[in-house]
Amino acid sequence: MKYPLSIQNLISHFSQLPTVGPKTAERYVFYLLKQDPETLQKFALALSELKEKTTICQNCLAIAESDPCSICADDKRNKSTICVVDGSRDMMAIESIEKYNGLYHILGGVINAIEGIKEDQLNIKQLIEKIKKNNITEIILALNPDMEGETTAMYLTKLLKEYNIKITRLAKGLPMGANLEYADEITLANALKYRNEL
Amino acid sequence: MKYPLSIQNLISHFSQLPTVGPKTAERYVFYLLKQDPETLQKFALALSELKEKTTICQNCLAIAESDPCSICADDKRNKSTICVVDGSRDMMAIESIEKYNGLYHILGGVINAIEGIKEDQLNIKQLIEKIKKNNITEIILALNPDMEGETTAMYLTKLLKEYNIKITRLAKGLPMGANLEYADEITLANALKYRNEL
Known part of the structure; x- marks a missing residue:
């Protein structure tokens, strides 16, 4: 039964x-x-x-209620900075801290050899189009600090070099509340390498 | 945003x-x-x-496609044994091993002082009705071996004593693949107490 x-x-x-x-x-x-x-x-x-009431913003490629989305359509946002993220959820995470006033670009994934995701499957062409057409002064690579994120960031850095834009990435170091004793080696090494002057 | x-x-x-x-x-x-x-x-x-296509079997009180459910309606099942379970999912667990050929009775919960579930909220009246009307020879109390299950089993055992039926409960002991060294004290004590002769 x-x-x-x-x-x-x-x-x-x-x-x-x-x-x-x-x-x-x-x-x-x-x-x-x-x-x-x-x-x-x-x-x-x-x-x-769910699908009927959502669309893709053709500017930043995020899942949104309208096209362009409320961020891309907002006149108060700084249009010369683009924050490159993996997906809409990472964009939301950054939006939630209310510290960023620029635009976003959804990559739609990261280069992943194991899952067979190559650079030509990502929304890189659209990013370059944007850079060519607009007056972009900074690209923030807000990708996860893991193998795939790092590979993708390296690939994008190389690719975007010729456009003479400032390319930055999110800081690496100890997260709040971390315990030095239990921090993994790479995190600790990064925290030392990128130490800040007080 | x-x-x-x-x-x-x-x-x-x-x-x-x-x-x-x-x-x-x-x-x-x-x-x-x-x-x-x-x-x-x-x-x-x-x-x-989900709700439209399911009903409650008025005999065993399980969630079913039809009333009576396919188990209660099955002539090949032994109608003199009733296995008392907390809910439909426990019934399904027992059904899945294909070793039991009797009927079921869904209690709809167990006595739980913390959650305020008392005996009068359980389907006990219906169980006693069944015992009075039919020729039941055995009641198997298949309740979880925890505080609430044990309390409920004790309550039912007392209550059903007067009907002169064999009342049994599921065996307690070591589960398959257990490690004596890591077994908790109560499990180990039960395994010793209910040891079987070979």
Whole structure:
């Protein structure tokens, strides 16, 4: 004997989500079974509308409500600085600290030999077009400080050299609350290498 | 700047699920954004149909496709044995090993002082009705071997004593692959107490 088909069906949908296995999916479905039908209908509607109500901003390539997105359309933002990020979520992380007033460019990934993601699959052409057409003074490479992020940053630095723009990247060092004793070697080495004068 | 409303909306729905925080919900939503619209529509349909296509079997009280459910309606099952479980998921776990041929009774919870679940909130009345009406020879208490499960099992054992039925519970002992050295004290004590003759 198995679960009713409608339960099995929903379990298999939830199981497709990243990090969700059949047991977790089961847990989600049994939680939902306890909710009132209206909540479920709203959840279903939110799912079905997800794609319809979002678009891609053709300027920064972020997922947005409108094209251009509210950042690209904002006259108060500094249009001469572009922050290059992997995806929309990294953009949101930077936006959330409310310290950056420039524009963004979504790369749509990073160079990854293992997953077979090459430079020509990233939104690099659009970045270069932007640099050529606009008066850009700084490109901030805000990529993750890991193998793939570093490789991509190195590739972009080389590529963008000829345009004579200031290219920067996010600082490396100890995160807040870190413990020197437990910091990994690379982090500690970076913290020493990039030490600041007081 | 925030995510588009449709994304925020779906994130908040996913965040309601057990163990899912806003970051995980965000991850789910961004995964779904990459899927084709058809997949999303099917997922949404599965969600909205969840409650419509399931019912409660009025005999065993399990969530089922039909009432009575396929187990209660099955003539080949032994109707004189009832396995009492917390919920439908525990019933499914026992069904999956394909070693049990009796019926089930869903208790709908266990006595839990902390969460304020008392015996009168459980489906105990229905269990006693069943015992009175049918020729039941054995009640298997298949509750979790924790505080709440044990309390509930003790309560039921006392309550059912007067009906002169064999009352059993699942064996306690070492799980397969366990390591004596790392087994907790209670498990080890149970393994010793309930040791089997070879």
